Each structure stands twice: as C-alpha cells, then as structure tokens.
Amino acid sequence: MKIVTCAQMRQLEERAVAAGVPLDTLMESAGLAVARRIVRLLDGVRGKRVVVLVGPGNNGGDGMVAARYLADWGALITLYMTSGRRREDKFEECRSRQVRVVEAADDPEQMQLASYAALADLVVDAVLGIGAGDARPLGGSIGAALTAVGDVQRRQPALRVVAIDVPTGLNADSGACDDACIEAAITLTLGAPKIGLFRFPGARVAGKIEAISIGLPDGIDGGLAIDLADDASVSAVLPARRIDAHKGSHGSLLVVAGSRSFVGAPVLTAAAAYRAGAGLVTLAAPETVYRIAATGLLEQVHLPLPETERGNLGPTAVGTTRAALEAATAAVVGPGLGSDESVRLFLESLLLSDPDSRGAAPETPIVLDADALNALAVTYGWWKRMRAPAVLTPHPGEMARLTGRAISDVQDFRIETASEAASTWGQVVVLKGALTVIASPDGRVTISPFSNPALSTAGTGDVLAGIIGALMAQGAGPYDAAVAGVYVHAKAAETLRGRLGDGGMLASDLLLEVPPAMQALRST
Numbered sequence: 001m002k003i004v005t006c007a008q009m010r011q012l013e014e015r016a017v018a019a020g021v022p023l024d025t026l027m028e029s030a031g032l033a034v035a036r037r038i039v040r041l042l043d044g045v046r047g048k049r050v051v052v053l054v055g056p057g058n059n060g061g062d063g064m065v066a067a068r069y070l071a072d073w074g075a076l077i078t079l080y081m082t083s084g085r086r087r088e089d090k091f092e093e094c095r096s097r098q099v100r101v102v103e104a105a106d107d108p109e110q111m112q113l114a115s116y117a118a119l120a121d122l123v124v125d126a127v128l129g130i131g132a133g134d135a136r137p138l139g140g141s142i143g144a145a146l147t148a149v150g151d152v153q154r155r156q157p158a159l160r161v162v163a164i165d166v167p168t169g170l171n172a173d174s175g176a177c178d179d180a181c182i183e184a185a186i187t188l189t190l191g192a193p194k195i196g197l198f199r200f201p202g203a204r205v206a207g208k209i210e211a212i213s214i215g216l217p218d219g220i221d222g223g224l225a226i227d228l229a230d231d232a233s234v235s236a237v238l239p240a241r242r243i244d245a246h247k248g249s250h251g252s253l254l255v256v257a258g259s260r261s262f263v264g265a266p267v268l269t270a271a272a273a274y275r276a277g278a279g280l281v282t283l284a285a286p287e288t289v290y291r292i293a294a295t296g297l298l299e300q301v302h303l304p305l306p307e308t309e310r311g312n313l314g315p316t317a318v319g320t321t322r323a324a325l326e327a328a329t330a331a332v333v334g335p336g337l338g339s340d341e342s343v344r345l346f347l348e349s350l351l352l353s354d355p356d357s358r359g360a361a362p363e364t365p366i367v368l369d370a371d372a373l374n375a376l377a378v379t380y381g382w383w384k385r386m387r388a389p390a391v392l393t394p395h396p397g398e399m400a401r402l403t404g405r406a407i408s409d410v411q412d413f414r415i416e417t418a419s420e421a422a423s424t425w426g427q428v429v430v431l432k433g434a435l436t437v438i439a440s441p442d443g444r445v446t447i448s449p450f451s452n453p454a455l456s457t458a459g460t461g462d463v464l465a466g467i468i469g470a471l472m473a474q475g476a477g478p479y480d481a482a483v484a485g486v487y488v489h490a491k492a493a494e495t496l497r498g499r500l501g502d503g504g505m506l507a508s509d510l511l512l513e514v515p516p517a518m519q520a521l522r523s524t
Contacts, residue, residue, distance in 0.1 A: 001211060001233070002224040003447060004192045006130045006172050012191060015220040027058065027090075029215040030190045031065020034164055037188055037212065038070060038122065041162070046074030048121040051113075053145055055127035055168070056085035062164050062190065063126020064090035071097040078102060078116045082127055082142045104141035110148035117152045122160050125182065129165035130172040130194060138169050138178045146180040153182060160185040166194055167205050175199025188212045192221065193228050198435050198447050200411065209449060226415070227446045229438075234487045235524040239277065239474035250279035251329035251473030254364075255300075255466070256321060256350075258289035259343075260311025262336030265370070265462045267296040268507055269335045272466030274299055275514040276488065278473045282328070284321050286313055314342035318349045325350070325362045330472035334372030335462045344375040352385040365389045365472045369465040370398075377401040383425040391468055391482045392421075393430040393461065419445055428478045430468075432461060436486050440479045450490035454497045459507025464489045467514060491517040 004012065017023060042048050052067045054060040064079065064087065071077045077099040079091075084105065095101065102112050117123055127142055138146060146168060153159050161167075161184045169178030172194040184207040187197060191214045197206045211228070227233065242249065253273050257266035266289060270281045274297075283293060283300045286307035294302060303324055305317040313321075325331055333351070337343045351366070366388050368376070373394050376382045392402075400407045403421060410417050410431075418431040422439035431437040434451035468485035472478060492513035496505050 001228045001230050002192050002221045003195050003198065003226040003228050004221075004224060005195055008224060009130065009192060009194065012216055012220055016216050019217045019220065021215060021217060023058075026191075026214045026216070027061050028065055030062045030164075030212060032069055033212040033214065034062065034066040034124075034162075034188050035069035035073070037186075037210070038066065038124070038162060039073065041160075041186070042121055045070050047076065049076045049078070049116075049119055050122045050124060051078045051080060051116050051120045052124040053080050053082055053127050053149070053168075054086060055129075055131075055142065056083040057128070057131050058087070059126050059129030059131060059164055061087035061090045062129070063124055064094050066124065066126070066164070067099065068093050068097060071099050076100075078120075080104065080113050080116070080145060082145045104145060110144055113145055113148050114152055117149050117159065118156060120159065122162060123149055125161055125163040125168050125184065127168040129168070129190075138180045142168070143178075143180045146182050150180065150182045163187040163206070165190045166197060166202075170196060170202045170205060172196040175202030177201050177205055181205050183207065186210060190214050191216050195226065195415075199414070200434075203435055203451060225443055225445055227444070229446050229448050229483055229487045231521055231524045234484045235521040237476060237480040237484050238518060238522055239471060239476055241277065241522075247279035250277055251470075251475065252280040252282065252327070253278045253469050253473040254282050254284060254303075254324050254328035254331040255335075255469070256284045256313075256325075256331060256333040257335040257337060257462075258283070258285035258293065259313070259336055259338035260286065260288050260307075261338060263289050263292045264296075264459065265336030267293050268459050268462040268511075269332055269466040269469070270300045271297050271508075271511050272463040272514065273332070273470040273473070275511050276467040276470035276485070276518065278470035282324060284324055286311055286317075308340065308342045310338075310340055310342075312338045312340045312342050313346045315345050315349055318346060321350055322362060325364050328364055328473075330365045330367075330469050332367040332369060332465045332469035334367075334369040335465055337371035337375075339371060339374055343371060344378065347372055347375045348379055351388070352379070352382060353387060354385075363388050365391075365478055367391045367393060367465050367469045367472070369393045369461060373398045373402060383427065386427075389427070389478050391428045391430060391472070391478045392425070393432060393465055393468070395432045395461065399431055415439075415445060415447070419443070428482050430482050430486060432464070436490070438479070438482045438486060444479065446483045448486050448490055450494060452490060452493045452497055453502045454500065454505040455490075455493050457505060457507060460489075460493070460510065463507050463510050463514075488514060488517050488521070491521070
C-alpha cells in the first residue's frame with residue numbers, strides 16, 4: 001500500500017477521473033466505507049448518538065455521506081456545520097432524513113456542541129481533511145468547534161473521535177499540528193495513507209490509522225516510492241516452508257555478539273533467529289559469554305572466541321570469526337559486544353576491506369546492530385570499505401552518531417534521514433522507533449504502521465536483529481528481510497500488548513509470539 005503526499009493524492013484522484021470514475025462516485029464510496037467502519041466500531045448504530053463535525057469542502061461532503069447512511073441505519077445524527085459553506089447536495093440529502101442540524105453561527109459559545117458531544121457515542125471529524133494545508137492557526141468557528149470538542153474529550157477521556165482522512169489541523173504532508181487539533185481514536189484515511197500521519201507530532205493525534213478504499217482504479221499508484229507495510233505485502237516475501245525441508249534447507253546464521261557485561265543480548269538474538277525459522281544458529285562470543293550462554297539456549301551451536309582482559313572480543317578473534325562468517329548463509333553482528341576500543345578494532349578487521357585493498361572483507365549478508373553501529377560511527381568512510389550487503393538497524397541515538405546529526409533532527413526527519421543514509425552508504429537502513437522506517441539504497445521506503453510503547457524496553461532490538469538475520473539466512477533479500485522482520489516483530493509485540501498493556505513486557509516474552517505471527521501472515 002502506497003503512502004502519498006497531498007499533491008500525489010490529488011494526482012491519483014485526477015487519474016481516477018480520467019479513467020472514468022467521477023469525483024462524486026469517489027465521495028459516495030468514501031462515505032459508505034466510513035459509515036460501515038463506524039457500524040463495526042460501535043457494534044451497530046441503531047439508537048447510537050453520532051455527532052458529525054462538517055466542514056466546507058469535500059471532507060465535509062464525505063462526512064455528510066457517512067451521516068446519511070448512518071441515519072438510514074438508525075443512528076441519531078447531529079450535523080454540526082462549522083462553516084456557512086458546504087456541499088449543498090450532500091447537505092440536502094441529510095436534511096431529507098430529518099437529522100438534527102446545528103449551525104455554528106447559531107451556537108457562538110459552542111454550548112450546544114459541547115452538550116451533544118458529551119452525550120455522543122462517537123464524534124466524527126469531517127471538517128478539513130487534507131484541505132487544511134498550512135493554514136494555521138485554525139481560528140473562527142472551525143477552531144472554536146475543535147476546541148470545544150477537545151475540552152469535552154479532556155473531561156470525558158472515553159469519548160471517541162473518528163477522523164476522516166486526517167484529523168483537522170494536522171498537516172497531511174509535514175505532520176505539524178494546530179493547537180486546536182483533536183486527538184482521534186481512529187483515522188480513516190481515504191484512498192491512500194497520507195505521509196503526515198506517519199510524522200510526529202501528527203502520528204500522536206491520529207490514533208489507529210486505517211486506509212479506506214474509495215474505488216480508485218487498480219494500478220494508478222504506480223511510480224510512488226513510499227509503502228506502508230501490511231499483511232499482504234509481508235506475507236508475499238516470507239520464506240516458504242517446504243514439507244520436505246530439513247535444517248539445512250533454512251540456512252545457517254552466525255551471531256557475533258556478547259561481552260562480559262552483556263550476556264543476555266546474544267541469547268535473545270539467537271533464540272529469535274530460531275523462532276523466525278533459521279535452520280542452524282551459531283553463536284560466536286567471548287569465552288566468558290559462552291560459559292553462561294550455553295545454558296541459556298540449548299539449541300544453539302557455539303564458537304567460543306578469545307577475549308580481552310575486560311571480557312570483550314578483540315583482534316585475536318578475527319581469523320576464527322571470519323572463517324565462520326564466510327561459511328554462514330547470513331550473520332548478525334553487534335548485540336552486546338560493548339564499546340571498548342578492542343571491539344572497534346575487531347569489527348574493522350572483520351567487516352571492512354583494508355584501505356590499500358590487501359585484504360577483502362567477507363560478502364556474507366549481515367545485520368549490523370547495536371555496538372557494531374557505534375563502532376562504525378567512529379570509523380571514517382566505513383561504507384566505502386564494506387563489501388557485504390547489510391541491514392543497519394539503528395535507534396535514533398545510534399543514527400545520530402552515524403550521521404553526525406542531532407537526535408531531534410533525526411526524529412523530525414525520520415524518512416529523509418533513513419533514505420539519505422541508505423543512499424549514501426549503499427545499504428538497507430532500519431530506523432527503529434514508533435513507525436519504524438525501512439529504506440533501501442535504490443530509493444524504496446517502507447513504513448511500519450505500528451507504534452507500541454511496550455517495545456520500549458531493553459533487548460527488543462536484539463530480538464528484531466535475530467528475526468531479520470533469520471529471514472536473510474532463509475534466502476530473503478536484505479530489504480525484504482528488513483521489512484518483514486520489522487513487521488513480524490511488531491505483530492508479535494501487538495499481541496503481547498493486548499495481554500500485558502503498554503508496559504512490563506520483557507524482550508524474551510516476544511520469542512514465543514514470533515512463530516504464530518509468521519504463521520498467521522503465511523495464511524493471509
């Protein structure tokens with residue numbers, strides 16, 4: 001599913017009209033789809049009170065079409081007309097159903113609106129949609145209406161708001177929000193998701209984002225670069241599991257990880273790789289880590305490596321590790337290695353070709369995570385010396401170190417930062433966090449639709465690295481493995497969030513949820 005800018009959405013609508021689909025047909029399809037989603041949300045609408053905030057343009061028209069259907073199905077509708085301008089044809093169709101209409105001009109203190117909203121089962125925001133543009137701040141009757149509903153929300157947190165296309169006041173391109181923007185429980189974005197819904201602060205007020213089909217002809221979104229990951233696209237790239245398979249059919253993954261201070265990270269990574277389907281996982285770790293990790297996961301094969309006095313890997317471990325790396329189908333390098341200078345020297349020798357080309361780096365595909373990224377951040381021009389196809393998985397702090405940018409800049413321009421880094425480094429980049437961004441050096445970008453605070457805990461990144469590595473070991477290309485790995489990881493976390501809530505989840509809790517998440521996707 002493609003993610004679009006406002007200009008691209010308008011182009012899609014123009015292409016639909018050129019293909020013979022009138023705009024009014026698109027509006028009717030949108031309104032009907034919204035109404036049907038509201039029926040499911042409210043578990044039926046007969047006798048339910050629904051307030052629809054109506055704006056002056058097409059977004060208001062979509063809202064009135066939805067209101068008309070809901071009224072036909074027995075809902076008690078109140079249209080709150082925020083502007084003197086409106087789609088008169090859609091308005092008259094609602095009036096013929098004898099729905100209650102309140103004009104903002106007749107409610108200067110918004111007392112009627114506040115009263116109806118306080119009693120409502122649902123408020124529908126159909127005011128401006130993508131038509132808001134950069135026209136901020138929102139003032140007049142529209143700003144007053146939004147503020148009034150926001151005040152009711154603060155008094156009654158259970159009041160649900162459904163936004164049509166984007167919440168009013170959210171810039172659909174930049175994600176900037178007006179102070180009057182009200183928080184939606186669900187945003188039903190029309191035709192294609194708008195990019196501003198996936199940028200902060202907009203993502204915080206959009207709630208759950210669901211794309212609603214409005215009848216755009218198939219194939220008219222060709223040429224758009226940014227995708228939204230979904231079940232169908234991920235299921236299509238998951239490695240198949242043949243009935244006659246054996247452990248050698250599903251690849252061998254080398255995990256280079258761990259130090260005296262971080263023993264759990266390599267175990268989480270290896271266990272996640274097995275849960276994601278890898279046939280054989282070998283842990284290359286310092287001798288100290290081996291003694292402990294051997295009891296943490298019985299299935300992994302061990303490659304104990306010489307360590308420094310501080311319990312880290314150093315240059316003396318390179319030869320053995322390089323041989324294992326060249327023999328593996330894929331590798332994960334970095335979790336829990338630590339930040340000692342010996343680690344940086346080890347990684348530079350292992351991963352990068354010598355500047356004078358006397359030594360060639362291995363070409364086994366690698367996931368670079370955690371301390372491997374921190375080592376690269378202080379290695380000038382590392383990307384020019386790396387031959388292996390890689391997936392880099394930085395969180396915002398690691399990305400800031402890798403790019404020399406402030407963390408705030410990374411977060412404000414997540415899509416641009418990941419895309420530029422992927423292009424410069426010639427590698428796939430996974431910028432972790434809410435709405436994870438996956439960027440390819442060929443210009444493709446995919447955004448994960450998940451924002452799960454339960455993942456804000458130590459070790460969840462190690463699990464993600466193991467999943468991506470396992471998918472590469474089974475034959476998925478780096479970009480497909482990254483997109484699918486991020487999505488499976490998030491799906492597993494969503495299941496746990498439903499049971500455990502937003503906090504208290506352990507990274508190890510994710511492990512048993514990975515196989516059922518993958519099985520469900522394969523059944524899509």
